[in-house]
Amino acid sequence: MSFINPNAFTTRPEIDGTFGVVASTHWIATAVGMGILERGGNAFDAGVATAFVLQVVEPHLNGPLGDVPVILHDVRRGRPDVVCGQGPAPAAATIEHMTGLGLDMMPGTGLLPAVVPGSFDAWMLILRDHGTMRVRDVLEAAIGYAARGFPLVERIPATIGTVETLFREHWPTSAAVYLPGGEVPRPGALFTNPAMAETYARIVREAEAGGGSREAEVERARKAWSQGFVAEAIDAFCRTQEVMDTSGRRHGGLLTGQDIASWQATIEEPVALSYGRYTVLKAGFWSQGPATLQQLALLSGFDLGGLDPAGPDFIHLQVEAAKLAFADRDTFYGDPDFVRVPAETLLSDAYTDARRTLIGETASLDYRPGTIEGYGKSIGARVGGERTAVGASGAGEPTVGRIPTAPRAQREKMGAVSGDTVHFDIVDRHGNMITATPSGGWLHSSPVIPALGFPLGTRGQMFWLDPAHPQALGPGRRPRTTLSPTMALRDGNPYLAWGTPGGDQQDQWIPQFFLRHVHAGMNLQEAIDAPAWHSEHFPSSFWPRTSRPGVLVVERRVPEATIAELRRRGHVVEIGDEWSEGRLTAASRDGHRLRAAANPRGMQGYAAGR
Template sequence: MSNVNPNPFTTRPEIEGSFGVVTSTHWIATAVGMSILEKGGNAFDAAVATAFTLQVVEPHLNGAGGDVPIVLYDVRKGRPEVICGQGPAPAGATIRYYRGLGLDMVPGTGLLAACVPGTFETWMMLLAEYGTLRPADVLAPAIYYAREGHPLVERAHATIRSVETLFRQHWPTSAAVWLPGGTVPETGSLFVNRGLADTYARILREAESGGGGREQEIARARKAWSEGFVADAIDRFCRTQKVMDTSGEAHRGILTGHDMATWKPRIEAPLTYDYGRYTVCKAGPWSQGPVLLQQLALLKGFALDGLDVAGAEFIHTVVECAKLAYADREKFYGDPDVVKVPMDVLLSDAYNDARRKLVTDAASLELRPGSVEGFGGDVKLRRAGEVPVAAGAGEPTVGKIAAKPGEVRGDTVHFDIIDRDGNMISATPSGGWLQSSPIIPELGFCLGTRAQMFWLEEGHPAALAPGKRPRTTLSPTLALRDGEPYLAWGTPGGDQQDQWNLQLFLRHVHAGLNLQESIDAPAWHSEHFPISFWPRTARPGVLVIEERVSEEVRRDLAARGHVVEVGPAWSEGRLTAASRDGWRRRAAANPRGMQGYAAGR
């Protein structure tokens, strides 16, 4: 790959050192993660502390009731691994049950959209299997910021304001927490969530009550969550409360304590694709992760070296390949424990050689999934504007709140960490955001809504079924270079994640941009394919592009048939990235959104 750098613009330095680096979507979480490294913890200890802190300081983007996929490299094992922290559908979640309620989609908010909360169990598993510290060490910062307060970021303020009426009229338990004193808290005000602090403090008390070492403490913490007072409170809330959701009706939940007690996260081998010197590692087709690998398989046939990464030829080629890969996501992806997904075919040279011929100089305006005999489901297209906007629905947005349906740009949180030993981790926690579902008053947090990603269509690979994992958009990434662990990166952004993840990688690999330059370069996303969240609409041909891309390039793209929409100069993605190269550790964070920071030494 070439070392040409056509776009050296950058907003801040790439962090560099030899001790360790942490980069995340919020400066407080980055500082917490770095403090754990400084105290002698490894990358996995730092990850757990960072993740719990992000639940507190970015509550509009993730929470304790959410889920998380992780991709990591453990130097002891000498191989990359994936941890699936995506909880499955409850035992009572059948298509027949939801159809019996008069629903044709799982609601985008409320209790019917809840899967088993995956984050706490996953972070405790990570701590037990890979970390070195005790639960108190990694929970203390989150408890502090929840109890003593943190400055509320502007997007959290805007999110609370957007669902204020919903809270007041239908979700009083949420109003009690997010409208302190009966008003929307101001940006920069010191915000507390003492209910969440009390929950985590009680878990620690129970974890430490029986003596023994850290393994015993972790085991008791997990039991308090999945079989103890947390599971009991969730079970009771779902059974006794009828909650208004996007259907316009109030429904009880079907998640039970038994669902929580019988699920555990698990370690899996990553799905990989070789691209030049690089082996890119993603979670399997229970996530959208393979869509990045499919894009690489298509792009491998194009000469990208030397192209201007903010030029029309580059953007057009990448967007057209994205359309093909995402169309396959809609047709084929689902939980491979339940349905067969032909990933060997989808990543094969023969399949992609044929698919690549569909890329021409003209922008495609149709959804064109491939064909693999015996696999796949029907792809239904709902155009934006066909359904109403509902408060709190979909996935959170970085940009304008309460945008029209086609303008939904998903968001969540992300972090990447590398320690002095070379351990690496990339994680994208999400779900359980404050606008997804009412607060459970005894716990100080709400449930997630990941079940909205299931289809209520028998035979579809992503069809709802008890115990099945929904096809999450969460998509952290790790890459080896010449067989050695090299790069960890990711971004919030729902369906856009593996568009922005790809752009960073291509800029770094083909144009020689460093990590910070690769993040800062002008970016874009396609809205051509259906979004994964309620109401699952699409905007065929639409290409949203930052205004920093030149007018000449925009005209060229429009002439090729793209429906070009120009967004603000700094509006596309919230990427973070970290790399290791021998003794060298590097990290970078996104300036968009004014929250992300990298640290290291």
Template sequence: MKLINPNPFTTRPEIVGTFGVVTSTHWIATAVGMGILERGGNAFDAAVATAFTLQVVEPHLCGPGGDAPLILHDVRRGKTEVVCGQGPMPAGATIAHYKGLGLDLIPGTGLLPACIPGTFDAYMLVLRDYGTMRLADVLSPAIGYWLNGHAIVERATATIATVAEQFRNHWKTSAAVFLPGGDVPKPMSLFRNVTLGNTYARILKEAEAGGGGREAEIERARKAWSQGFVAEAIDSFCRTQDVMDVSGKPNRGVLTGQDMAKWQATVEAPLTYDYGRYTVCKPHTWTQGPVALQQLALLKGFDLDGMDPTSPDFIHLQVECLKLAYADRESFYGDPAFVDVPMETLLSDAYNADRRELVDPAHASMEQRPGKVDGFGGVVKLRRADGVRLGVASSGAGEPTVGRVGQTNGDTVHFDIIDKDGNMISATPSGGWLQSSPVIPDLGFPLGTRGQMFWLEEGLPGSLAPGKRPRSTLTPTLAHRDGKPYMVWGSPGGDQQDQWITQHFLRHVHCDMNLQEAIDAPAWHSEHFPSSFWPRTARPGVLVLEGRIPKDTVAELKKRGHEVEVNDEWSEGRLTAATRDDPWRKAAANPRGMQGYAAGR
């Protein structure tokens, strides 16, 4: 008997249980997180174990030298909070320093774009303040995979192949790790990073050496990272190594051990927006996260209930609204510790009523149209893809691509977890990609390159300054429904993250799709807005559709003026999502890329 799927928009069942769910961009990380829940850990313990494991199994997408925003709801405290694992730029990272090197953009690779690595301290803060387990409980699975090996995925080997010559010719410390025996590892072959496993094993050993409870262990681990042997190795490497980058010449880094010793992860309140029954929560403007809130503020003025999610109207309205939101991102967003961002105005009914009038239901805009708020914002001048300078902020593709040798943009990972008590957490770790910067030989991992998101022009919200956080594309999401914490979700994908995140939410809310259906439905992204990644180029009007979008829709979108490109059938986003709808815990994961899985019971 032939089984027929009644819904063409789904590939897998939505996971449903009462005990807990874990969903991530790699099946091993999901299994590790679920194992923590099974052993009595809470969602936050599972999150830390999952995050460390993702560093092992997706080294082309995240690493210890990168960054990680997290958003969580702690039932015990009754609060939704954001943990900032985005390290700022070092004290020596001044516009004058970079311009003195003959640069007009911060390179996308090498040592110059390195921020203070933020992942480790953020995970230690989560474990200490929200978790219940000891450091060894959550770190040992990752150490085991580093030392004993794991099956390396095809996309990781493809990334290594793209930068293999860069490794052989310039980044020989990376070649020693990622080209075992001098060759690109074969997909699904056993891959190890013993040096990195030993780095974490040493941190664990030093943490456990002084006795005391779990909090004391965690504090010693933080010190080993930011003031001990890890910081010393990073300081030495940045001071002594001239590293080839995309500028075409070798440069030394500016990150120091003193920078690392002065920084710790922080906790802050989220930004929120009410959309019908839902309150959507995002990190502040040190991420691009509020563009999702701005899209909702604009879309709230349209009747989307019951729309076909692959119809031209459903797609066109979202695209035209996101163009306006992303234009504001470029004009207004920056680290709120340095930049006064008028978020109250940007999310206000009056502002969005005026902005909504710019949406033409029959024609695609080719302009960059940031709003005007007196006394705020700035105009960014960017290169278009053909090299022509534009007068206003323009666009680029951003993550997740690996371009020519030495030109790399990496990608990201994501996970969502809800435990039996209803604690929930969403995180989008990224940076420190194997292709971003050479491996520090004493540690076994490279630094991140998030600093490429700053501008070397004075007076902009995103202008470079020492101690300033870059306006990251990383953007986990949490929503309340009817006043109760309900859903966590997100996706890798750089500038596209808050497009896919918003699409998923709208399909779930307006199209009556469950989590898996909303993930699997044909998706798309616009490249109309400024790229956050070197070389910051522009593709005005470009709309990339999955090949499963109906031909009639494609034709109508072209008729409305979109510069349509049709991609592969399963090519857009790597979403994961989880919900709490008592007594149920539900989860789903993206089938694209053949890596993401959800688990639960």
């Protein structure tokens, strides 16, 4: 039995067609991706072009020097692949270096947490091996919008406003770009970034300079980035600048041109979990993606089919499963190239069955990671409802303390503004499918490198300064990213691609969407529009690592009776705005039928297709 609301309606139609569908977190990027499909490009060409445009039109959410995991299915190869565009820590990035600077936690901004930027090489790898177009074709729209302007969505000036003082007093290169005429730009104003446009235009020129095949052009573009003028500009900036960061002090950078030249994006098999007739695919344990798989494994032991997806039983079960999965995330996940991750055990029936017994009728306020002999390290328990911060002491032991409320303005002054992410999903008429969650390189993450027009990413803030922890900082290690695209097969065939921005919330909204679609019979748009929620029970992956044990934030559209029952069960329920949870997009393929949907929240996301 499925619960279907007979009065259901959607904010916009579910896109339905046979030619191709594109869904992204910004309408301009969706239009560009659809334009590529109309010109004869495939889903991978469209994905690369969409990604570059998102860097331009959502600079507060991602940038060229950020990172990305991608899941794709190429019908010619007949298998799903993960493309890892998550760059590693620099060779000089050691725990000893950080503690020698007096730090017990990685800064959230500046130059110290910069890792090798991974997005560009990942997109070029996809273009070369799976696309059909040339470098110019996938970059010309991004260059055009950066050079001629794009309308600013409201959140961009709002983000700039929170770091205006930082830019004026400490990051003048960012002020030069993001405070045009010395002022915070207005929402809706046309905004340009000529230096960014020139960087990508130069990439195109250098790619085309030697002539030859499409593949040869792609390789020259990769070289210009990792061994040419881009890497040189990053190297020079990190060597010569000391910049203010969230520690309240100035620090130089550790990233070098050699670090960038030594790394390339890689192809991996996805991690998979069977869930009924579906096989759900995620990136590996260097991401938080398997937390969705652990939640689904736990929830497979409950009968969700007859539950109201906005009711207390449904929400309670999903939230309690998330608490267990995320506690395991923080205890066991890490870069498998450097640490032993008990991947098979974490997704095994025996381990899951034992963990499932911890889900009771009332909300847990405890931090409860599993125990697997010889693996992982807990970051410490937190009990109660107050906001806490988690760091590492000089001895390498986790420390917990209250986050004082007074320094908030000071933290914002130092750039401690929450970053977010973008996402897109594309399916073409051939059945090719791609889903990606680009992020990092936010306008407020690090000062703009003037020779390039954009800043470095700060994904290194996710490392722990505890050598015994699986997510410990170390040269060449990938930080355990929150970025988490998802793909699902149905009866063995590629069926669904979806994801969302949201940091630690990504792998809370992602399973909610899937469960509503699978168990409640909702179409893609209904499953996106439905009331949503998130838990803040576990530590944030971002500086300053806050957690709020027991806190459950729900949209105001969740029924009052549900909220009352959740509170009776012990959840510390906070009520957000009616449309405040998530920025999901999704696309699916059922035979020749293609569908897509995008989030109305924030009035940016759009789906298109025919």
